[in-house]
Amino acid sequence: MKLLLAEDDAILADALSASLAKAGFEVEVAPNGAVAEFLLLKQHFDLGVLDLGLPMVDGLTVLKRVRAAKPALPMLVLTALDGLEHRVAGLNAGADDYLTKPFDFPELEARIRALLRRARGAGGGSAQQFGKLSFDRDARRASVDGALLDLSPREWMLLDLLLSQRDRVVTKDQIAESWAVDRSESGAGSIEVYIHRLRRKLEGSGTAIRTVRGLGYLLEEGES
Known part of the structure; x- marks a missing residue:
């Protein structure tokens, strides 16, 4: 399964990418919103992991544009903002799930696998x-x-x-x-x-x- 990880913190991105690769995923990293949007729209991914606090193009804008173009693509949002209004904004923009930083990797992996199972169960790609x-x-x-x-x-x-x-x-x-x-x-x-x-x-x-x-x-x- 191929994932797009959009995260501007290079240290965190490297750590998450390595852990996801060990868990059996193919991972491509986008360091900013512009790159994330381009890759998600132009290439095939089974799921996107998107930090909302991205430079160049903010994650919420990327999420809205990708959701409009690819309604069936599962999207998991990461953010350091844990206020209710931020969670609601992310979900209303089209996020399928929401994870607040800091988090433990096993929880991230579990949420990713749950979203992928849901997408397969809905007939995505078949x-x-x-x-x-x-x-x-x-x-x-x-x-x-x-x-x-x-x-x-x-x-x-x-x-x-x-x-x-x-x-x-x-x-x-x-x-x-x-x-x-x-x-x-x-x-x-x-x-x-x-x-x-x-x-x-x-x-x-x-x-x-x-x-x-x-x-x-x-x-x-x-x-x-």
């Missing part, structure tokens, strides 16, 4: 079925009743985001942030255009994209 729609994130394949969907990069990211947030409304800001990691279709159309295209391709799948006026879009069972 083929998923929604009506006649089959979606496999790892293989980057989507099909309706066995027929492969021809999706552009933005259509793929849009479908991935909607499926990951199936029970929640996805805002236009979230969609725009997820697209920000890919420039291959820059200027190719508005969000409404891509929603329309994706709706057409999902016809007959038993999955529909509903517009929630003033809020965004919601994926639900049933035809649009």
